[in-house]
Amino acid sequence: MPEAPALCEHGAMKRSLCGLLPLVVYALLASFFAAPLRAGPAAIAIPDSHGAEVAEAVLREGGNAIDAAVATAFVLAVTYPEAGNLGGGGFITLHHQGNDRFLDFREAAPERASRDMYLDAQGNYIKDSSLIGHRAAGVPGTVAGLWEAHRLYGTRPWKSLLQPAIRLARDGFVPHPQLIERTREAFADYEGKTNFRDYFGPFAAGDAAQQAFRQPELAATLQRIAERGAQDFYAGRTAQLLVAEMRRGGGLISREDLRRYRAIWRAPLQQAWRGYTLVTAPPPSSGGIALVQLLGMKDVLAAEFKDAPYLSRQYVHLIAEIEKRVFADRAEYLGDPDFFKVPVNALVAPSYLRQRAQQVDRTAISSPTGVKPGLGESLQTTHFSILDAAGNAVSLTYTLNGSFGNGVVVRGAGFLLNNEMDDFSVKPGVPNLYGVVGAAANEIAPRKRMLSSMTPTILLKDGVVQGVLGTPGGSTIFTSVFQTLINLFDHGMTAGEAVAAPRFHHQLLPGTLIIVSRCCNLPEQTRSELTAMGYDVRQNSWEFGDMQVIQRTDSGTLTAASDPRGRGQARVFEVTTPAAAPEKPRSRPAAVAE
Ligand code: DON
Numbered sequence: 077m078p079e080a081p082a083l084c085e086h087g088a089m090k091r092s093l094c095g096l097l098p099l100v101v102y103a104l105l106a107s108f109f110a111a112p113l114r115a116g117p118a119a120i121a122i123p124d125s126h127g128a129e130v131a132e133a134v135l136r137e138g139g140n141a142i143d144a145a146v147a148t149a150f151v152l153a154v155t156y157p158e159a160g161n162l163g164g165g166g167f168i169t170l171h172h173q174g175n176d177r178f179l180d181f182r183e184a185a186p187e188r189a190s191r192d193m194y195l196d197a198q199g200n201y202i203k204d205s206s207l208i209g210h211r212a213a214g215v216p217g218t219v220a221g222l223w224e225a226h227r228l229y230g231t232r233p234w235k236s237l238l239q240p241a242i243r244l245a246r247d248g249f250v251p252h253p254q255l256i257e258r259t260r261e262a263f264a265d266y267e268g269k270t271n272f273r274d275y276f277g278p279f280a281a282g283d284a285a286q287q288a289f290r291q292p293e294l295a296a297t298l299q300r301i302a303e304r305g306a307q308d309f310y311a312g313r314t315a316q317l318l319v320a321e322m323r324r325g326g327g328l329i330s331r332e333d334l335r336r337y338r339a340i341w342r343a344p345l346q347q348a349w350r351g352y353t354l355v356t357a358p359p360p361s362s363g364g365i366a367l368v369q370l371l372g373m374k375d376v377l378a379a380e381f382k383d384a385p386y387l388s389r390q391y392v393h394l395i396a397e398i399e400k401r402v403f404a405d406r407a408e409y410l411g412d413p414d415f416f417k418v419p420v421n422a423l424v425a426p427s428y429l430r431q432r433a434q435q436v437d438r439t440a441i442s443s444p445t446g447v448k449p450g451l452g453e454s455l456q457t458t459h460f461s462i463l464d465a466a467g468n469a470v471s472l473t474y475t476l477n478g479s480f481g482n483g484v485v486v487r488g489a490g491f492l493l494n495n496e497m498d499d500f501s502v503k504p505g506v507p508n509l510y511g512v513v514g515a516a517a518n519e520i521a522p523r524k525r526m527l528s529s530m531t532p533t534i535l536l537k538d539g540v541v542q543g544v545l546g547t548p549g550g551s552t553i554f555t556s557v558f559q560t561l562i563n564l565f566d567h568g569m570t571a572g573e574a575v576a577a578p579r580f581h582h583q584l585l586p587g588t589l590i591i592v593s594r595c596c597n598l599p600e601q602t603r604s605e606l607t608a609m610g611y612d613v614r615q616n617s618w619e620f621g622d623m624q625v626i627q628r629t630d631s632g633t634l635t636a637a638s639d640p641r642g643r644g645q646a647r648v649f650e651v652t653t654p655a656a657a658p659e660k661p662r663s664r665p666a667a668v669a670e
Pocket residue numbers: 455456457475476477478496499527528529530547548549550551553621
């Protein structure tokens with residue numbers, strides 16, 4: 077984690093002043109943070125009802141967007157176990173009192189990981205080895221990330237924010253039919269390979285929807301984290317249980333890996349776009365760069381889009397063409413910036429985007445080389461968007477990668493582990509779960525963070541939040557965020573219409589494949605014209621995306637929408653309880669005790 081500059085040690089201040097520094101800083105911070113939150117409208121878009129209830133309650137009681145995000149993320153680890161997590165990682169894009177920040181709590185490769193760890197002696201990928209079981213897990217980042225966000229910006233006691241999650245884990249909740257269906261689908265993947273059924277067995281019963289699902293081990297883990305903070309997860313009892321689980325199953329994560337893990341503050345990617353500022357994910361996510369490239373190339377092709385009505389053949393084709401170019405760059409240039417020099421500025425430069433857009437073939441499908449398998453099935457990640465009454469916003473996406481991660485529950489601790497190692501390029505040219513390929517930029521190395529597509533995004537105008545959005549969906553994440561933004565801004569849709577509209581996706585390989593999500597197909601005529609052109613248009617048997625959007629309309633009204641593809645809830649409500657002054661000092665220990 078970047079350290080604050082040590083002014084005194086470097087002689088930048090006279091010694092006599094150095095002694096006063098902590099007092100001055102404390103006084104400044106105290107006056108800054110003591111300002112109560114304004115009462116007024118707040119908005120949430122959250123992927124399940126339990127999370128929505130808790131987020132709303134925290135905001136109504138005067139907590140800020142970060143407090144609400146911490147409480148919600150822990151609740152989703154209980155009630156949305158296919159993606160909400162303690163054993164995974166993610167990103168927060170944050171707007172707080174006029175400042176924009178980005179918190180990277182992405183998983184990291186364990187120290188014992190190596191470039192070819194998923195290849196056999198002949199150099200071939202060993203099927204499912206980066207997806208199922210202990211060796212698929214990266215070092216989890218979620219607890220460190222939430223702790224760090226709260227350490228700097230939370231105003232409510234950490235312990236109180238975990239209480240709803242503890243209650244739901246201990247007393248149980250009645251599972252939503254979508255969760256039951258997803259859990260049942262997962263049994264087949266893990267059967268005989270992991271301990272998934274030992275923990276999620278109740279979902280196999282016919283009456284699962286009538287019974288409260290209790291997770292006592294998870295409740296105890298949350299209780300320890302509530303009392304001891306991130307320290308418990310990375311260096312305490314939970315760390316012990318996680319390392320014991322690794323030993324049982326031949327996994328790689330060690331005590332040292334956990335002890336060393338840090339959430340990292342990075343500069344968000346900020347880009348001017350049509351009078352707004354987009355604040356979005358920098359590497360190790362590809363999402364922000366991709367989103368900026370997609371929006372930029374679409375604007376270069378404004379004249380072509382003018383002649384291409386919404387969802388017509390030409391509209392879908394042009395978007396597929398620009399998406400193809402984005403995925404080509406992603407495969408070549410993007411990886412963890414701490415390990416690989418990512419040419420961010422060059423990739424989003426207007427001159428580059430102009431040149432790339434001009435290469436778009438207006439009438440035929442540009443050819444990529446080779447044809448690779450398409451997207452996998454049953455994907456889950458989760459995203460939520462929160463805007464508090466003071467105008468602070470959290471856009472948070474976090475994940476176990478595949479639905480229920482690697483299928484391994486940490487025995488005694490009750491939480492699932494991720495299979496995020498699959499987001500590395502396990503071998504150049506070999507597609508991952510999402511069918512995307514990579515090269516050296518994203519090869520495995522100890523401590524490196526795997527390339528993501530997550531795109532938690534905030535839209536500002538004159539420093540005021542106008543939009544907060546994001547979604548799960550693996551490699552479809554940034555193409556979905558892009559299409560939702562143009563639904564709002566080019567097609568004048570309401571937030572509800574924008575999230576519910578059909579979405580389609582093209583990702584370079586296979587060169588002709590366009591996928592369309594299950595709920596909402598493209599018009600019949602568009603599909604047959606695309607097919608005649610040479611595209612293979614396939615409606616998925618599964619949904620991609622679960623978009624959570626908050627928007628401030630031009631008239632200044634707040635609206636929020638949760639994707640009908642998921643089980644989420646969006647609400648705008650009036651907060652009448654201004655926040656009290658913070659009750660804790662700001663100098664609590666960083667994510668992990670040293
Ligand atoms: O970081 C990424 O891009 C993936 N691990 C996200 C996975 C995902 O969105 C699965 N969801 N539907």
